[in-house]
Amino acid sequence: MGSVIPSELRFTRTERVTMGQPAADALLDQTQAMNCRKVFLIASSTLREKTEEISKIEKALGSRHAGTFSGIAPHAPRADVLAATNAARDAGADLIVSIGGGSATDAAKIVSLLAKHEVRTVEDFEPLRTYVSEEGEVINPITVGPDIPVICVPTTLSGGEFNALSGCTDEGTQHKQAYEHRDMAPVMVVLDPAITVHTPAWLWLSTGVRSVDHAIETLSSDKSNDFADGLAESALKLLVEGLPRVKADPNDLEARLKCQIGAWQSMISIIGGVPMGASHAIGHILGGTCDVPHGHCSCVMAPYVLQWNAEYDDSRQHRTLAILGNTQPTAAQALDAFIRGLGMPRTLGEVGVDQAQFRQIAEYTLLDIWGRTNPRPVRTADDVMQILNLAA
Known part of the structure; x- marks a missing residue:
């Protein structure tokens, strides 16, 4: 029971x-x-x-x-x-x-x-x-x-x-x-x-991955619930459909609206109190400290955080893998393939972050509001360093 x-x-x-x-x-x-x-x-x-x-x-x-x-x-x-x-x-x-x-x-x-x-x-x-x-x-x-x-x-x-x-x-x-x-x-x-047709394609697609990250970190959270997971699953489905459609046809307004509604649904659980994990915590630091665009933070970090978490407990990653199509062995690999398909960067080096910055990023991550709420516990800067080294 x-x-x-x-x-x-x-x-x-x-x-x-x-x-x-x-x-x-x-x-x-x-x-x-x-x-x-x-x-x-x-x-x-x-x-x-x-x-x-x-x-x-x-x-x-x-x-x-x-x-x-x-x-x-x-x-x-x-x-x-x-x-x-x-x-x-x-x-x-x-x-x-x-x-x-x-x-x-x-x-x-x-x-x-x-x-x-x-x-x-x-x-x-x-x-x-x-x-x-x-x-x-x-x-x-x-x-x-x-x-x-x-x-x-x-x-x-x-x-x-x-x-x-x-x-x-x-x-x-x-x-x-x-x-x-x-x-x-x-x-x-x-x-x-x-009004969004004026948004540069890289910015639209990368921030779309940001909302994909919202949904995936909700589905991955051990502090989520059925209501939040249901919204996150719906959000992920809309974004997985809409983003490639907009990449193929920037004037597809129906696909753009699907993406916007998916982004909204991805936020409801966060607003309601479901904490995000290490991808968001590290992403905040990459943005403010290293000047990496919002969306690119998730493009780089989200699959590596899934990979790091799976070594601890992958039981909550099956729904993510299913929505991404079950075309890869793991959720991390499936998300990597999806992001690459959108033409987005996938390593810290690609977004201009040098390994010399990793220690500062790791220490600042522990000061973030979501620095301690990852499903695999992040307790020290060395834990963050492990994730950053995966993403190097």
Whole structure:
């Protein structure tokens, strides 16, 4: 007879997700419903400078548009996020909208938090960030969340738009750090596949692998449950179908929307409290410390973490292998083949990470919120070094 392990899922303030509606129409409808008068956009520089997408949204908002900020660098450096906060504050924003990839999304959520806490310098970020104690306990010091609501229009597939958690990089230490409060989650997410056709193919596909990683680390977690596993399995199926279709035909909007919905489903369990494992923990450090793009972190690390975990316990990897097609002997090999089929990098050397950096990466990984929640226990920097050496 099986035993019941108590578990729970927690939810955030997100109230609405539109799927397939043009972003300008969806945003105007929501801002009118919320009676927001000063809508501040945090936009991708590429979308703003090289397409008409941002100007279309600005025109749709009309007198409700209070300003637009662009130029958030990858991994959301503190200085850029502070500059966006000051601009939003000067505009008197009563709603913040991100339009772009993961860095714009993270920035928008943190801007709302910084505005609430009257943050004026990069040093003022410090008391708000989540940290890990010497005993391995995750400490979140934020008790008061933001007031200004956020809407996210994602153009990549990292999935952070659904999360109350955001990352921001301390340039001084080159450490990407977490900020989290349930009210940082957006009140609305707009999944518009048409606006994503401007996203570079490598970025779309690699961030899609990021969401594949969300789903696989949920299925691999010994702290998951049937509800979370079911969502992760559905997410993985949608992404495994959708990503190759978009690679073959970038104008396949149906496939793009499948990918977006898969990314959403992959995030629900994380938001609900299922912790990720070593691929995500190492990936956070590769991003903030080594400047590796979000998606490439998962492209490189996810199969090697599966391989390392399988040496300890591969019993939870069978569902992953089945969804990937049972064409390889192991889940790690099947995921490797899938990622290679998308044309993505598969080693740390390919993304510019030198072995001389491995020790710092390993030590920082232990400070990550998911540094100690891998199904095969990660207890020391030497454990992380084993995984990094596999990925070299």
